[in-house]
Amino acid sequence: MSRRLELRQVSKRFGDIDVLADITLHIEPGEFVSILGPSGAGKSTIFSLLTGGLEGHGGDVDFDGRPLADTRRPFAFMPQHDALMPWRTVIGNTALGLEVQGMSRKAARDKVAPLFGEFGLAGFEQKYPAQLSGGMRQRAALLRTVVQDRAMLLLDEPFGALDALTRTGMQRWLQTMWERHRWTVLLITHDVREAVFLSDRIYVLSGRPARVLREIAIPLPHPRKDLASPEASAIEADILDTLLDPQPAQRT
């Protein structure tokens, strides 16, 4: 089985600042993988390299066994803040990616419209983003991302700006959605509990310059209902130890 995405010893410098030192990771098709690391560690830089926002890096990036440069935009990207356009209605925002792909405005909206119910946005098609709650905005942004039918989703701290209660609700919702659709997801987060709850595997990054400290498989069965089961809590505590006290001995 070929790996969907593979990064080998990827590094990146801005001027004389090393941002990424040595990033080696991979994602299988249908897998939910998280990149967990402290703020400002360069997690978003990895996404910028993947989406073409940044150019030039050390190491190799392969997608489905071929160099990423030879592929045609295999990622659907969801930026840190929802990045909804205030001047577009919700349906206009969610259809944006399809329109950019060259679909007509009407065809794009026809394709998005049936998904509004599943994303908890039914009845809000013609509203503006300013009229939505924080959770709804994130669901709209996620709908805009998945409707593009790309081979892989890149989610950059999708729930970072939400209040704690809404965030927990959104994590459960995303978990249910993923179990139903089995998207291939690479998630960036600094929320340990979120990573443990949602992921099949987690890569723990160090502070800048970022390198992979650990790779942790989460063997918890699906469907997952409880964010704080005893098994999950044990893994969480272990990861927190790594993040807060990254001794060389643990780096293996």
Added chain:
Amino acid sequence: MSQPFSAAPRIATLFAKIGPALLSVGTLVLAWELYARISRISPTTLPAPSRVLAQAIQQRQALFDNTVPTISATLAGFACSLAVAFILSVLIDFFKPLRRALFPVFIISQTLPLVAIAPLVVLWFGFGLTPKIMLVALVTFFPMLVALVQGYESIDRDISALLSSMGASRMRIFLLARLPSSLPYFFAGLRISITYAVVGAIFAEYAGAAKGLGIYMLNAKNNFRPDLMLAAVLVSALLTLALFAATVLIQRAAAPWERLEGARKP
């Protein structure tokens, strides 16, 4: 949200909005009227507002005939200035060095004193509409250009990153994101320049014209008729207010989401 269809609360809201303005303007006019009456100052020095209004009504045909050319000059000049500002702003957005090349020239153009430049433009281009259009364009062009260029720059960087991750071209990003982001800036610039535009047109006429509010004011001054002069001022003020209100209405129609956003205005 649309309000329930009943007139009373709407009128009350309207009053709450324009009431303070009416009150302040009313107080000023009243104080002026009282002073003119009590001090018995000569009407050829300071005419009372009631006299100005009476003269304005009496002279309404002449005032109207002189307002029409001023409106044409204002609107034509402003339209030219908008078109040129838009085209240049797009060029600057796509080709940044142009900004450094052109902005100094435009900034210098804004330092030219109208008192000097207006007679010169009339001297070069005659008493027709052309010099008025040019002067209106001169005073309104740069604020509009700055507003547009800044508006494009105000794009949310997450939105541009998102669009390029989707594979949108530079042109696509401009049309889908940079242009709509500039709307609040554009309208802020529009509201400022439209007030300059009327003043610019009147100044151009003052420097030489067959008809117009500017030449009407000049004649009133030469005939020692401050009441007629102030009547013309009243008309130009109403004209500016009407144009200002028009920009507000256009903005509401063109950018309905802004009123939902509340805070996000430059």
